[in-house]
Amino acid sequence: MNTENQNRVTGRDGRDQFRNHHNHKGQPSTVVATAIVLIGVGAILLLNSMGFIPDNLRYIIISWPMLLIAIGTVGIFRRDHNFGTWIIFSIGVFFLIPRIWDIPDYTGTFWPLILIFL
Numbered sequence: 001m002n003t004e005n006q007n008r009v010t011g012r013d014g015r016d017q018f019r020n021h022h023n024h025k026g027q028p029s030t031v032v033a034t035a036i037v038l039i040g041v042g043a044i045l046l047l048n049s050m051g052f053i054p055d056n057l058r059y060i061i062i063s064w065p066m067l068l069i070a071i072g073t074v075g076i077f078r079r080d081h082n083f084g085t086w087i088i089f090s091i092g093v094f095f096l097i098p099r100i101w102d103i104p105d106y107t108g109t110f111w112p113l114i115l116i117f118l
Contacts, residue, residue, distance in 0.1 A: 033077035037070050060099050068092030 044061055047053050053061065060066070072089025075081050098105045 030074065030078045033074045037074055041070065060096065063096070063099065065092040065094075065096035065099070069096065 044053070048058060048062060068088050069092035072085050072087075072092060075085030076089060078085070094110065095107055097103070098107060
């Protein structure tokens with residue numbers, strides 16, 4: 001049997017399609033973004049355990065808003081990203097801003113504003 005015939009598959013619409021033999025679980029940009037985030041997180045945790053990150057910076061870097069930003073960043077780099085990844089990223093930035101700059105904590109108004117805008 002011809003190799004071309006072995007790779008041919010009939011799609012739902014009846015047209016012949018060819019199988020993709022690449023064994024990637026995600027797009028290359030997603031794999032690269034995920035790898036960069038994981039390496040970054042590992043480096044930050046290593047530096048933290050060695051005592052190289054000051055307390056005021058640790059409060060910003062090792063926090064749940066930064067986790068949301070990392071998850072949103074990986075999602076944004078996906079080819080088929082949706083609006084939800086931007087929402088996750090934006091919520092992380094929203095809650096991280098009071099930790100970075102010395103401004104009054106406005107995060108208590110988050111849920112009332114969400115309910116008003118919905």
